[in-house]
Amino acid sequence: MVKVTIDNIDVEVEEGTTILNAARKIGGKIVPPAMCYYSKLAGSGGKCRTCLVKVTQGSDKDPRPMPKLVASCSTPVQNGMIVQNITSPEVLETRKAIVEFLLLNHPLDCPVCDQAGECDLQDLSYNHGSSLTRTEEPRRTFEMIDVGSKIKLHMNRCILCYRCVYTADQITDKRVHGVLERGDRCEIGTYIKNVIDNDFSGNIIDVCPVGALTDMTFRFKSRVWFTNPYDAHRACPKCSGKVVIWLSGNKILRVTGRKDEYGEVEEFICNECRFDKKEMSDWIVEKPRKIKRNSVISQNHYELINKYGSHG
Amino acid sequence: MSIKILFENIDVDGIDSFEVYRKLGGYNSVEKALKNMSPEDIVEEVKKSGLRGRGGAGFPTGMKWSFIDKAPGKSHYLIYNADESEPGTFKDRHLMQYNPHLLIEGLILSCYAIRSNTSYIYIRGELMYVMRILEKAIEEAYANGFLGKNILGTDFSLDIYCHPGAAAYICGEETGLIESLEGKRGNPRLKPPFPALNGLFGFPTIINNVETLATVPWIINNGGEQYAKIGIGKSTGTKLISACGHINKPGVYEIELGLSVEEFIYSDEYCGGIKNGKKLKAVVAGGSSVPILPAELILKTAKGEPRLLSYESLSEGGFETGTMLGSGGFIVMDEDTSIVKNLLTFTRFYRHESCGQCSPCREGTAWMEKILNRIVEGKGNEKDIDLLMDIANNIEGNTICPLGDAAAWPVQSAIKHFRDEFLIKPEIV
Ligand SMILES: Cc1cc2nc3c(=O)[nH]c(=O)nc-3n(C[C@H](O)[C@H](O)[C@H](O)COP(=O)(O)O)c2cc1C
Numbered sequence: 001m002v003k004v005t006i007d008n009i010d011v012e013v014e015e016g017t018t019i020l021n022a023a024r025k026i027g028g029k030i031v032p033p034a035m036c037y038y039s040k041l042a043g044s045g046g047k048c049r050t051c052l053v054k055v056t057q058g059s060d061k062d063p064r065p066m067p068k069l070v071a072s073c074s075t076p077v078q079n080g081m082i083v084q085n086i087t088s089p090e091v092l093e094t095r096k097a098i099v100e101f102l103l104l105n106h107p108l109d110c111p112v113c114d115q116a117g118e119c120d121l122q123d124l125s126y127n128h129g130s131s132l133t134r135t136e137e138p139r140r141t142f143e144m145i146d147v148g149s150k151i152k153l154h155m156n157r158c159i160l161c162y163r164c165v166y167t168a169d170q171i172t173d174k175r176v177h178g179v180l181e182r183g184d185r186c187e188i189g190t191y192i193k194n195v196i197d198n199d200f201s202g203n204i205i206d207v208c209p210v211g212a213l214t215d216m217t218f219r220f221k222s223r224v225w226f227t228n229p230y231d232a233h234r235a236c237p238k239c240s241g242k243v244v245i246w247l248s249g250n251k252i253l254r255v256t257g258r259k260d261e262y263g264e265v266e267e268f269i270c271n272e273c274r275f276d277k278k279e280m281s282d283w284i285v286e287k288p289r290k291i292k293r294n295s296v297i298s299q300n301h302y303e304l305i306n307k308y309g310s311h312g
Numbered sequence: 313m314s315i316k317i318l319f320e321n322i323d324v325d326g327i328d329s330f331e332v333y334r335k336l337g338g339y340n341s342v343e344k345a346l347k348n349m350s351p352e353d354i355v356e357e358v359k360k361s362g363l364r365g366r367g368g369a370g371f372p373t374g375m376k377w378s379f380i381d382k383a384p385g386k387s388h389y390l391i392y393n394a395d396e397s398e399p400g401t402f403k404d405r406h407l408m409q410y411n412p413h414l415l416i417e418g419l420i421l422s423c424y425a426i427r428s429n430t431s432y433i434y435i436r437g438e439l440m441y442v443m444r445i446l447e448k449a450i451e452e453a454y455a456n457g458f459l460g461k462n463i464l465g466t467d468f469s470l471d472i473y474c475h476p477g478a479a480a481y482i483c484g485e486e487t488g489l490i491e492s493l494e495g496k497r498g499n500p501r502l503k504p505p506f507p508a509l510n511g512l513f514g515f516p517t518i519i520n521n522v523e524t525l526a527t528v529p530w531i532i533n534n535g536g537e538q539y540a541k542i543g544i545g546k547s548t549g550t551k552l553i554s555a556c557g558h559i560n561k562p563g564v565y566e567i568e569l570g571l572s573v574e575e576f577i578y579s580d581e582y583c584g585g586i587k588n589g590k591k592l593k594a595v596v597a598g599g600s601s602v603p604i605l606p607a608e609l610i611l612k613t614a615k616g617e618p619r620l621l622s623y624e625s626l627s628e629g630g631f632e633t634g635t636m637l638g639s640g641g642f643i644v645m646d647e648d649t650s651i652v653k654n655l656l657t658f659t660r661f662y663r664h665e666s667c668g669q670c671s672p673c674r675e676g677t678a679w680m681e682k683i684l685n686r687i688v689e690g691k692g693n694e695k696d697i698d699l700l701m702d703i704a705n706n707i708e709g710n711t712i713c714p715l716g717d718a719a720a721w722p723v724q725s726a727i728k729h730f731r732d733e734f735l736i737k738p739e740i741v
């Protein structure tokens with residue numbers, strides 16, 4: 001076990017733990033936001049840079065600070081390491097800049113986006129971004145495409161976190177989509193209009209932190225905050241069958257995996273559970289699901305805006 | 313004439329053939345090393361020589377080699393980084409094209425030093441004709457017993473493969489290169505783990521620049537101490553500088569480290585002065601990534617000392633008033649050059665070459681190019697300059713690989729030294 005201090009709070013973790021996971025062990029406000037890291041996906045992280053922190057002491061043995069801000073999701077802790085997240089103005093300033101980069105080409109179409117209300121990017125911008133824009137350049141745009149019959153790809157909203165790519169690599173037989181091109185021309189694509197079609201493809205919707213990949217069986221049916229989530233299960237031969245059903249009255253509008261407070265699913269589920277089981281009789285309902293995540297809607301930020309005219 | 317180590321025989325007719333190369337003493341170092349020296353001896357000589365990586369970062373080569381996990385029975389690789397794609401840098405191509413056997417000789421020694429039996433030459437895709445030259449030289453080396461099984465009857469065996477890239481600057485970054493060599497998209501990897509522990513196909517891997525390894529034969533023939541006597545201070549030996557821009561004699565020069573910038577630009581042995589008798593305005597001294605310096609700061613440091621072509625002297629003054637030796641691409645600009653248009657060209661390059669993995673580099677490079685485009689059209693204002701600086705500062709240090717820094721430095725330095733020019737509509741030149 002090694003000891004590390006994050007924002008003045010001590011925590012002991014296994015050797016090799018990343019700063020982010022050490023912070024998650026502490027929990028609460030000092031946990032850096034993570035838009036690309038996903039603990040269930042090997043190799044993920046390092047890309048979005050929202051999780052950056054300042055290491056003011058490297059370790060007991062080598063107390064020098066690290067020369068620049070580091071991505072907490074991919075930097076292992078050392079014994080005696082001292083880290084600043086929300087106690088460092090430099091970190092907060094830089095995080096603001098990262099949010100600015102992520103929103104630079106984003107269409108800001110939350111009013112018509114199914115992800116609104118449970119979108120990591122929306123939350124991130126409210127909590128860490130600036131309300132002013134400094135860009136006057138035209139935004140990059142792409143055509144919407146259907147990748148398979150159940151999944152809509154809305155590339156304009158993608159932040160290129162690569163989670164859907166790792167998911168397809170790691171839990172499906174064969175990945176047929178990926179990142180095409182490079183630089184700001186990067187796009188998620190199925191090369192020459194391939195169709196993503198396998199029993200677990202729907203999980204790319206759950207891992208997507210934004211509204212780039214959405215469930216076509218749910219599209220525009222309801223805003224998420226008007227639906228009621230319940231833990232439910234069924235005996236499924238393909239997956240654990242443990243899901244969340246999202247109800248409007250007695251109607252199941254959609255089925256998703258069970259996500260924790262960091263937006264990560266507890267277990268991946270199969271397409272049959274996700275897309276085809278929409279009758280109450282398909283499921284054994286357990287209990288209402290408490291959504292622990294720190295979302296815009298649950299925080300009542302909208303009221304704040306009304307009060308102060310802006311969220312500062 | 314100053315000392316020539318890499319270019320000693322480069323003008324000899326037929327030096328690209330094994331026969332001529334061998335007659336002039338080529339491959340002697342391999343005989344010496346395999347018969348009389350242990351791998352550790354070679355690492356020791358290279359450490360003594362003070363040789364530093366010529367790919368840009370200047371990391372001590374001997375030290376790099378000593379990091380590799382040499383556990384017997386475990387594969388490990390040496391990769392020859394011949395992806396040379398930095399604007400302004402064209403020294404490796406020259407060496408490979410005209411003296412290919414020197415590279416192979418250097419490669420054999422280096423592989424022996426780290427006990428690697430497989431090596432890859434990762435060569436820039438546009439240089440197919442150079443790859444053919446290397447392949448022919450490799451064939452000759454096999455035919456003459458310097459490559460393959462049991463080289464010179466010893467138990468050391470080595471195979472070399474050439475692998476062309478598909479024209480991406482990012483595949484010159486060592487971990488982007490490894491990904492590409494594995495057949496994947498050339499996205500740089502997160503470090504740690506470093507390639508010396510976990511590199512190509514998950515095995516310990518060393519990556520070196522072409523020029524770096526081509527220096528090793530001379531070190532083995534003459535000894536590390538001899539090499540360390542050449543150059544100045546911690547910048548030992550010679551360096552290839554590819555000079556271009558508004559000079560009378562563009563080309564690739566081998567200089568002894570410590571040569572003064574003034575002599576390099578104005579003497580007839582090197583660049584031969586500024587073209588058409590114009591005045592020097594600015595220099596990018598180490599390839600497009602390093603900070604640009606105005607004439608007064610490239611000729612003399614802020615302390616008033618002559619600026620020398622060495623790692624230390626060029627970086628004297630930090631990024632406030634100094635720059636870096638980088639990969640040795642020396643771009644000279646005369647008084648008529650538009651610094652802003654030149655900056656736009658560089659920035660366009662980085663935007664094009666960013667792999668797009670991390671958000672600051674992917675979004676920031678494109679944003680900077682768009683703003684610079686507006687500025688060059690005469691539609692910029694003070695706020696745009698501040699914004700540019702801010703974007704560059706937000707990219708710098710916040711990315712996975714150094715391409716982000718490389719995109720930020722030219723912008724920061726151009727604004728620092730030539731801010732006045734950003735609001736003048738440049739003439740078409
Ligand atoms: C974007 C980028 C491009 C690079 N391109 C090259 C290259 O073309 N050739 C090269 O030798 N090193 C290149 N490098 C440096 C390599 O990552 C690596 O440091 C070098 O090959 C190590 O060799 P050395 O120690 O002999 O210098 C590049 C680095 C970056 C960040």
Ligand code: SF4
Pocket residue numbers: 157158159160161162163164165188204207208209210212213
């Ligand atoms: S589509 Fe979604 S999951 Fe895939 S890279 Fe884009 S943002 Fe990430």
Ligand code: SF4
Pocket residue numbers: 482499500665666667668669670671673674711712713714715716717
């Ligand atoms: S800095 Fe740029 S080139 Fe390097 S990994 Fe990030 S996006 Fe790719």
Ligand code: FES
Pocket residue numbers: 033034035036037045046047048049050051052071072073074
């Ligand atoms: S979560 Fe760490 S870089 Fe994206």
